Amino acid sequence: MTDPIGPVDATRRPRYTEPGTFARLPRIDQVDSADVSIVGIPFDSGVSYRPGARFGPGHVRASSKLLRPYNPAVGIEPFAVQQVADCGDIAVNPFDIAEAIETIDTAVTDLRKDGSKVLTIGGDHTIALPILRSLARDHGPIGVLHFDAHLDTWDTYFGAPFTHGTPFRRASEEGLIDMERSQHIGIRGPLYSKHDLEDDAVLGFQVIRSDDYEFDGVASIVERMRKRLSGGPVYVSVDIDVLDPAHAPGTGTPEAGGMTSRELLNTLRGLVGLEVVGADIVEVAPAYDHAEITGIAAAHVGYELLSVLAANRG
DSSP states (O other): OOOOOOOOOTTTSOTTSSOOSGGGOOBGGGSSOOSEEEEEEOOOTTOSSOOOGGGHHHHHHHHTTTOOSOBTTTTBOTTTSSOEEEEEEOOOOTTOHHHHHHHHHHHHHHHHTTSOEEEEEESOGGGHHHHHHHHHHHHSSBEEEEEOSSOOOOOOBTTBSOSTTSHHHHHHHTTOBOTTSEEEEEEOSOOSOTHHHHHHHHTTEEEEETHHHHHHOHHHHHHHHHHHHOSSEEEEEEEGGGBOTTTOOOSSSOOSSOBOHHHHHHHHHTTTTSEEEEEEEEOOOGGGOGGGHHHHHHHHHHHHHHHHHHHHTO
């Protein structure tokens, strides 16, 4: 086996130059195969408030140029022990959500066919449903770890069943999630009704609120997370609005009272040793992102997820 090809050497080629891939990693056509495939899904036809997440993949890539090869928090070089490659974007129909969902399912399944794990950059949260459909065909029901300000288990918007606020209800109804091993982290803000939480529990989710970080601390949250997720495959879905708007202003449905980027990154590191089979980062909307604050946070989320996948290879 040849050594993985890593990022362009920033001591020899300035960070503000090409390539425009995530973390300046090689493209998929520059490697024989990939242990982890990074792919963008520039789709936001499922949003219910501010649009713009279709431009998220390019923005997160541009914001990832400062990432470096060694992660001291995890003690690993995520690009040295696994081949990571950028597969570009999946071209999806912006005018037909049902067709877009089918396209995403097919494309992600194709990327996974040789055993590659897929890290997806969205796009709005609608994309999580077809990714879970693809994974569940191989793994069966999957434990879902969902970082978000919102539950995303509502039924419909304007009668539409497939939106960024409904993917995990549809996934539960379709038997894609493990109802004993799924969890929301970061939930906060007003709801439509107290029944939203009651319905959510029936669909298989345990809730860790954003306020729990204030009262319990990161270590306690990580302990609860690991207890809930252990014993099977885990899919990690990170809506960037899980962060407080101070840490992620560039998103479509911001809510006050969120997590700090430090709390999120430390929580993600707690996934080392769990069977993570895929992940996404969604809802980055660059039009609202002053000074790349949100893009940089999302890029670091991606880096920590790649570090977890690298650490778990051992």
